[in-house]
Amino acid sequence: MKQENNKAYKFGMVIDLDKCTGCGSCMVSCMSENNVPFKEDESKKKDSITWMRVYKLTNGKSFPDTEVVYMPRPCQHCGGKGDHGHSPCVSVCPAVATDYGYDTGIVSQIYTRCFGCRYCMGACPYHARYFNWWDPKWPEGMENYLSPNVSPRMRGVVEKCSFCYHRYQAARDQAYAQGNKDEIDEENYQTACTTACPSGAIVFGDLNNPAHAVHEIVKPDPHPDPRNKHVVGKSRNPKVFRLLERLGTNPKVYYLSEREWVRKAGDNYLDGEWDKIKNHHGATLSND
């Protein structure tokens, strides 16, 4: 019965910002897939929980040069400095309620373990974590529509995107049932937002597997960036960037855009900084 440890996946996502229309299908599908509670007044944005959230960016120019881009933001599933699994949130959790899965690269959140100190929310540079200020209240009869594969949360705990981990669990079960222990099919594990996106802007898969579409687009560099050793897995595609890439959080969510101002919006650059580094596929500047 002794088992060999299976090879590690590194699940990631690339979002084509030029394809995204900002329709919000990803947000809706995410909420219904993951039993995310909603409030009576969802316009109170400080109170609402959105694992996947679409932000609106503009280039700040006036008509007729105005351009708008919509940026969906799930949890970035950071690998942490050097991609060793020390994600900002995982490092600060005093309860081990969140850990880094070295087998999948997915950052977990265990609601029954969390006691709601919210350090992780302070540590997350992407505002991907949300606190349940209230117990969820479902309209009469709607409990019956909740997914049994995702446990509902209670008041006083933090929650966030899990890359639809329950779908990975289901895909793995299917692989076991078919007698295939080592490999799950790309199409068997896709997140809810990926499958819901009508314009096909979101591509999801294993960043370690060259056969997967996400690897094809991102072409992650397995070596640390020579200009900043903390940054690993940077894209070799000059059109692809990550959010706040220079922090060395090493997110597994990549963004793709043909437009330079969009790529520049992925980080905070000082005057003149962007021009020096923009040709080094995106975002890193020697800062240590």
Add this chain to the structure above:
Amino acid sequence: MSEIENKAENGSTEIAGEGTAGEAKDDKGLGLGVIFFIIAFVACFLSGTLLFPKLLYSKKEQPFNFDHALHVGEAGDCETCHSLREDGSFTGIPKLATCLDCHTEEPLGETEDEAVFTEEYVAKEKEVPWLVYSRQPDCVFFSHVAHTQAGGMDCVSCHGHIGESTSSRPYEENRITGYSRDIWGQNIFGIKKNSWDRMKMDDCAKCHKKETGHQGYCFQCHK
């Protein structure tokens, strides 16, 4: 000499005086104290081990008695009724439709339980509301296929010899958590002799560590 020092000196002499006067009485008091302590300890210990579990768990009877041994004899092994679907998910306790593969509206036996089954459930086309002894809390993900197919384990390793039981024991529900007693185990101290005596997270982690070399990351068993 200051007032405080005076008081302290007086105080100490008073205590010393009392001590010498009451030595004989103290011995008797000590003996009574020991007896009282032992009685109290035994009373607390017994109420903790005998009374507390009774208070903590409420007992519920299954809708009717189910004879596992009889069904295994008639129908075959566990997989006949508790099977895996093609996508790897587990069917769990069978629905009425599976029962009706063999059962009909006419009772198959002459037991009282068979009569209850046919009258209350088969005739009314109602699902039997079984109470699941091994149901884990909401936050737990458990994959049967990973253990039976990929891990090569048998049902007995975790479920014990349930297949040889001839009657359904009462379902005991923890009044505080609402979980089945099988999670904590029958022993209130949490002592286990068999692998199926207890099914807490530590038990999963211990076996995982032994068999796979790693107890797994949180999401391996949580959802």
